[in-house]
Amino acid sequence: MIEIKDLHKSYKMGSNSLHVLKGINFNVQEGELVSIMGSSGSGKSTLLNILGMLDEADSGSYTLDGLPIKNLNEKIAARYRNKFLGFIFQSFNLISYKSALDNVALPLYYQGVKRNERIDIAMSYLEKVGLAKWSGHLPNELSGGQKQRVAIARALASNPKVLLADEPTGALDTKTSYEVMDLIQGINDEGRTILVVTHEHDIAQMTKRIVNLKDGLIIDDTRVDQIRALSNV
Ligand SMILES: Nc1ncnc2c1ncn2[C@@H]1O[C@H](COP(=O)(O)OP(=O)(O)OP(=O)(O)O)[C@@H](O)[C@H]1O
Numbered sequence: 001m002i003e004i005k006d007l008h009k010s011y012k013m014g015s016n017s018l019h020v021l022k023g024i025n026f027n028v029q030e031g032e033l034v035s036i037m038g039s040s041g042s043g044k045s046t047l048l049n050i051l052g053m054l055d056e057a058d059s060g061s062y063t064l065d066g067l068p069i070k071n072l073n074e075k076i077a078a079r080y081r082n083k084f085l086g087f088i089f090q091s092f093n094l095i096s097y098k099s100a101l102d103n104v105a106l107p108l109y110y111q112g113v114k115r116n117e118r119i120d121i122a123m124s125y126l127e128k129v130g131l132a133k134w135s136g137h138l139p140n141e142l143s144g145g146q147k148q149r150v151a152i153a154r155a156l157a158s159n160p161k162v163l164l165a166d167e168p169t170g171a172l173d174t175k176t177s178y179e180v181m182d183l184i185q186g187i188n189d190e191g192r193t194i195l196v197v198t199h200e201h202d203i204a205q206m207t208k209r210i211v212n213l214k215d216g217l218i219i220d221d222t223r224v225d226q227i228r229a230l231s232n233v
Contacts, residue, residue: 001162001193002028002051007060009046020046021057022216028195030161033188035196035204038213044197045166047213051195052085052164053077065161082111086155086163090170092147094139100126100150101135107158125153129183145176152183156192163187163194169203181206 009021020043028034038044049055050062053069062069064084072080087093094103105122113121126132129149139147148168155163165184169177181203188194188208196207204210205224212220 001030001032001065002026002195003061003063004051005061007047007050007057007062009043009050009055009057020216021050024060024213024216024218026211026218026221028162028193030193031188031191033185033194033196033208034211035198035207035209036211036213037198037201037204039199042213043216044199044213048164048166048195048197052087053081082107082158082160084161086158086160088148088151088155088163088165088168090167092139092144092151092171094147094150094154096139099136099138100131100142100146100153103139103150104153104157107154111158122153122157125156126150128156129153143176144172145179148172148176148180149183152180152187156187161193163192165194165196167198168196169198169200174202177203178206 004024004026007021007024008019010017010019024047036044036047046055050057053072064080067080069080095106098106101119101122104125105118108118108121123132123135126135129152131146131149131153134142134146139150142150168184169180172180184194184196185206196203198204207224209221209223210227211218
Protein backbone atom coordinates (compact mmCIF):
# COMPACT_ATOMS: atom_id res chain seq x y z
CA MET A 1 0.00 0.00 0.00
CA ILE A 2 2.85 2.39 0.94
CA GLU A 3 6.39 2.11 -0.43
CA ILE A 4 9.02 4.59 0.68
CA LYS A 5 12.55 4.42 -0.72
CA ASP A 6 15.54 6.46 0.44
CA LEU A 7 13.47 9.48 1.41
CA HIS A 8 15.35 12.68 2.29
CA LYS A 9 13.96 15.97 3.52
CA SER A 10 15.70 19.14 4.65
CA TYR A 11 14.27 22.44 5.82
CA LYS A 12 15.98 25.66 4.72
CA MET A 13 16.46 28.19 7.49
CA GLY A 14 18.15 31.29 6.10
CA SER A 15 21.51 30.18 4.76
CA ASN A 16 21.38 26.98 6.84
CA SER A 17 19.61 23.75 6.12
CA LEU A 18 18.34 21.16 8.62
CA HIS A 19 18.53 17.60 7.29
CA VAL A 20 15.48 15.98 8.97
CA LEU A 21 14.87 12.73 7.06
CA LYS A 22 18.13 11.07 6.11
CA GLY A 23 17.18 8.10 3.97
CA ILE A 24 13.94 6.47 5.11
CA ASN A 25 13.01 3.09 3.67
CA PHE A 26 9.84 1.32 4.64
CA ASN A 27 6.82 -0.45 3.26
CA VAL A 28 3.35 -0.82 4.72
CA GLN A 29 1.11 -3.60 3.45
CA GLU A 30 -2.64 -3.22 3.09
CA GLY A 31 -4.38 -3.86 6.42
CA GLU A 32 -1.42 -3.09 8.68
CA LEU A 33 -1.69 -1.07 11.91
CA VAL A 34 1.67 0.64 12.38
CA SER A 35 2.93 3.15 14.92
CA ILE A 36 5.74 5.57 14.23
CA MET A 37 7.62 6.44 17.40
CA GLY A 38 10.56 8.67 18.17
CA SER A 39 11.59 11.50 20.42
CA SER A 40 10.66 15.09 19.74
CA GLY A 41 12.39 16.37 16.61
CA SER A 42 13.14 12.90 15.22
CA GLY A 43 11.12 13.64 12.07
CA LYS A 44 7.79 11.85 12.75
CA SER A 45 5.53 14.72 11.66
CA THR A 46 7.75 15.49 8.68
CA LEU A 47 7.37 11.88 7.52
CA LEU A 48 3.62 11.87 8.17
CA ASN A 49 3.22 15.13 6.22
CA ILE A 50 4.97 13.56 3.24
CA LEU A 51 2.86 10.40 3.51
CA GLY A 52 -0.22 12.64 3.69
CA MET A 53 0.87 14.54 0.57
CA LEU A 54 0.91 17.76 2.57
CA ASP A 55 4.62 18.15 1.83
CA GLU A 56 7.12 16.63 -0.62
CA ALA A 57 10.45 14.95 -0.02
CA ASP A 58 13.60 16.40 -1.59
CA SER A 59 14.62 13.02 -2.97
CA GLY A 60 13.66 9.36 -2.83
CA SER A 61 10.35 7.87 -3.84
CA TYR A 62 6.89 7.42 -2.35
CA THR A 63 4.36 5.11 -3.95
CA LEU A 64 0.79 4.95 -2.63
CA ASP A 65 -1.37 2.06 -3.80
CA GLY A 66 0.89 1.70 -6.85
CA LEU A 67 0.81 5.40 -7.76
CA PRO A 68 4.06 7.37 -7.66
CA ILE A 69 3.53 10.52 -5.57
CA LYS A 70 5.81 13.10 -7.14
CA ASN A 71 5.44 16.53 -8.69
CA LEU A 72 1.64 16.37 -8.58
CA ASN A 73 -0.22 19.60 -9.15
CA GLU A 74 -2.39 20.68 -6.22
CA LYS A 75 -5.64 19.63 -7.90
CA ILE A 76 -4.47 16.06 -8.50
CA ALA A 77 -2.81 15.90 -5.08
CA ALA A 78 -6.12 16.95 -3.49
CA ARG A 79 -7.98 14.28 -5.48
CA TYR A 80 -5.50 11.59 -4.37
CA ARG A 81 -5.71 12.80 -0.76
CA ASN A 82 -9.50 12.57 -0.78
CA LYS A 83 -9.48 9.15 -2.43
CA PHE A 84 -6.69 7.51 -0.44
CA LEU A 85 -6.19 9.25 2.87
CA GLY A 86 -8.08 10.12 6.04
CA PHE A 87 -6.47 12.30 8.70
CA ILE A 88 -6.83 12.27 12.49
CA PHE A 89 -5.13 14.97 14.57
CA GLN A 90 -4.24 15.43 18.23
CA SER A 91 -6.39 18.57 18.45
CA PHE A 92 -9.35 16.97 16.56
CA ASN A 93 -9.58 19.91 14.08
CA LEU A 94 -13.38 19.96 14.14
CA ILE A 95 -15.27 23.01 12.88
CA SER A 96 -16.62 24.65 16.02
CA TYR A 97 -19.87 26.05 14.58
CA LYS A 98 -20.90 22.83 12.82
CA SER A 99 -22.68 19.91 14.49
CA ALA A 100 -20.99 16.53 14.88
CA LEU A 101 -23.06 15.28 11.93
CA ASP A 102 -22.11 18.20 9.67
CA ASN A 103 -18.44 17.82 10.60
CA VAL A 104 -18.54 14.17 9.54
CA ALA A 105 -20.43 15.04 6.35
CA LEU A 106 -17.97 17.76 5.29
CA PRO A 107 -15.49 15.60 3.29
CA LEU A 108 -18.46 14.20 1.36
CA TYR A 109 -19.53 17.75 0.46
CA TYR A 110 -16.10 18.31 -1.11
CA GLN A 111 -16.52 15.06 -3.02
CA GLY A 112 -19.79 16.35 -4.48
CA VAL A 113 -22.06 13.85 -2.69
CA LYS A 114 -25.69 15.07 -2.54
CA ARG A 115 -26.96 16.39 0.82
CA ASN A 116 -29.38 13.54 1.66
CA GLU A 117 -26.78 10.93 0.87
CA ARG A 118 -24.13 12.89 2.82
CA ILE A 119 -26.31 12.91 5.90
CA ASP A 120 -27.08 9.18 5.64
CA ILE A 121 -23.42 8.26 5.25
CA ALA A 122 -22.28 10.64 8.01
CA MET A 123 -24.95 9.24 10.36
CA SER A 124 -23.84 5.67 9.68
CA TYR A 125 -20.25 6.59 10.65
CA LEU A 126 -21.42 8.41 13.78
CA GLU A 127 -23.30 5.22 14.68
CA LYS A 128 -20.13 3.24 14.07
CA VAL A 129 -18.19 5.35 16.58
CA GLY A 130 -21.07 5.18 19.08
CA LEU A 131 -22.18 8.80 18.80
CA ALA A 132 -25.48 8.68 16.90
CA LYS A 133 -27.26 10.31 19.84
CA TRP A 134 -24.83 13.22 19.77
CA SER A 135 -25.20 14.02 16.07
CA GLY A 136 -26.76 17.46 16.66
CA HIS A 137 -24.22 18.60 19.25
CA LEU A 138 -21.51 21.16 18.60
CA PRO A 139 -17.90 20.13 19.30
CA ASN A 140 -17.70 22.22 22.50
CA GLU A 141 -20.63 20.20 23.89
CA LEU A 142 -18.61 16.99 23.57
CA SER A 143 -15.84 15.46 25.71
CA GLY A 144 -12.32 15.07 24.30
CA GLY A 145 -12.90 11.38 23.60
CA GLN A 146 -16.20 12.14 21.86
CA LYS A 147 -14.55 14.85 19.75
CA GLN A 148 -11.88 12.39 18.66
CA ARG A 149 -14.60 9.86 17.78
CA VAL A 150 -16.30 12.48 15.60
CA ALA A 151 -12.93 13.20 13.97
CA ILE A 152 -12.44 9.47 13.33
CA ALA A 153 -15.94 9.22 11.80
CA ARG A 154 -15.07 12.22 9.59
CA ALA A 155 -11.79 10.57 8.53
CA LEU A 156 -13.70 7.41 7.60
CA ALA A 157 -16.58 9.14 5.81
CA SER A 158 -14.82 9.33 2.47
CA ASN A 159 -13.84 5.65 2.79
CA PRO A 160 -10.08 6.21 2.48
CA LYS A 161 -7.64 3.32 2.02
CA VAL A 162 -5.26 4.64 4.66
CA LEU A 163 -5.82 6.50 7.93
CA LEU A 164 -2.97 8.76 9.12
CA ALA A 165 -3.25 9.66 12.80
CA ASP A 166 -0.89 12.26 14.32
CA GLU A 167 -0.80 11.80 18.11
CA PRO A 168 -4.51 10.85 18.15
CA THR A 169 -4.48 10.33 21.92
CA GLY A 170 -2.18 13.24 22.77
CA ALA A 171 -4.97 15.38 24.22
CA LEU A 172 -6.81 12.58 26.03
CA ASP A 173 -6.55 11.01 29.49
CA THR A 174 -5.27 7.44 29.77
CA LYS A 175 -8.66 5.67 29.92
CA THR A 176 -10.06 7.67 26.99
CA SER A 177 -6.82 7.10 25.04
CA TYR A 178 -7.25 3.34 25.36
CA GLU A 179 -10.91 3.60 24.27
CA VAL A 180 -9.91 5.59 21.19
CA MET A 181 -7.17 3.04 20.42
CA ASP A 182 -9.75 0.23 20.84
CA LEU A 183 -11.84 1.97 18.19
CA ILE A 184 -8.79 2.36 15.92
CA GLN A 185 -7.99 -1.35 16.40
CA GLY A 186 -11.59 -2.24 15.47
CA ILE A 187 -11.35 -0.16 12.29
CA ASN A 188 -8.06 -1.90 11.45
CA ASP A 189 -9.66 -5.31 12.09
CA GLU A 190 -12.03 -4.48 9.23
CA GLY A 191 -9.00 -4.28 6.95
CA ARG A 192 -8.19 -0.56 6.91
CA THR A 193 -4.49 0.39 6.81
CA ILE A 194 -3.64 2.74 9.69
CA LEU A 195 -0.48 4.65 10.68
CA VAL A 196 -0.33 6.23 14.11
CA VAL A 197 2.35 8.72 15.14
CA THR A 198 2.80 8.64 18.89
CA HIS A 199 5.46 9.22 21.50
CA GLU A 200 3.58 7.06 24.04
CA HIS A 201 4.86 3.52 24.37
CA ASP A 202 1.55 2.16 25.74
CA ILE A 203 -0.25 3.48 22.67
CA ALA A 204 2.33 2.06 20.26
CA GLN A 205 1.92 -1.33 21.98
CA MET A 206 -1.73 -1.27 20.90
CA THR A 207 -0.65 -1.32 17.24
CA LYS A 208 0.79 -4.35 15.44
CA ARG A 209 4.16 -2.94 14.40
CA ILE A 210 6.38 -0.24 15.87
CA VAL A 211 8.73 1.77 13.66
CA ASN A 212 11.24 3.80 15.65
CA LEU A 213 12.75 6.98 14.22
CA LYS A 214 15.89 8.59 15.56
CA ASP A 215 17.58 11.62 14.04
CA GLY A 216 15.83 11.09 10.73
CA LEU A 217 16.56 7.38 10.36
CA ILE A 218 14.58 4.23 11.18
CA ILE A 219 16.57 2.53 13.92
CA ASP A 220 14.08 -0.24 14.68
CA ASP A 221 11.06 -1.83 12.98
CA THR A 222 9.45 -4.60 15.02
CA ARG A 223 6.20 -6.51 15.11
CA VAL A 224 4.48 -6.09 18.49
CA ASP A 225 3.80 -9.85 18.85
CA GLN A 226 7.57 -10.43 18.54
CA ILE A 227 8.22 -7.89 21.30
CA ARG A 228 5.63 -9.68 23.48
CA ALA A 229 7.16 -13.10 22.70
CA LEU A 230 10.64 -11.83 23.63
CA SER A 231 9.43 -10.24 26.87
CA ASN A 232 7.83 -13.57 27.85
CA VAL A 233 11.13 -15.47 27.49
N1 LIG B 1 8.50 23.78 8.43
C1 LIG B 1 9.66 23.64 9.08
N2 LIG B 1 10.68 24.52 8.89
C2 LIG B 1 11.85 24.38 9.54
N3 LIG B 1 12.13 23.37 10.40
C3 LIG B 1 11.16 22.48 10.63
C4 LIG B 1 9.87 22.56 10.00
N4 LIG B 1 9.10 21.52 10.42
C5 LIG B 1 9.88 20.84 11.29
N5 LIG B 1 11.10 21.39 11.42
C6 LIG B 1 12.21 20.89 12.23
O1 LIG B 1 12.49 19.56 11.79
C7 LIG B 1 12.80 18.71 12.90
C8 LIG B 1 11.84 17.52 12.89
O2 LIG B 1 10.53 18.01 13.16
P1 LIG B 1 9.25 17.05 13.22
O3 LIG B 1 8.09 17.94 13.55
O4 LIG B 1 9.18 16.22 12.00
O5 LIG B 1 9.63 16.13 14.46
P2 LIG B 1 8.69 15.22 15.37
O6 LIG B 1 9.44 13.94 15.56
O7 LIG B 1 7.33 15.13 14.79
O8 LIG B 1 8.66 16.05 16.71
P3 LIG B 1 7.46 16.23 17.80
O9 LIG B 1 7.32 14.91 18.48
O10 LIG B 1 8.00 17.29 18.70
O11 LIG B 1 6.23 16.66 17.05
C9 LIG B 1 12.71 19.58 14.14
O12 LIG B 1 14.02 19.99 14.48
C10 LIG B 1 11.87 20.77 13.71
O13 LIG B 1 12.22 21.93 14.42
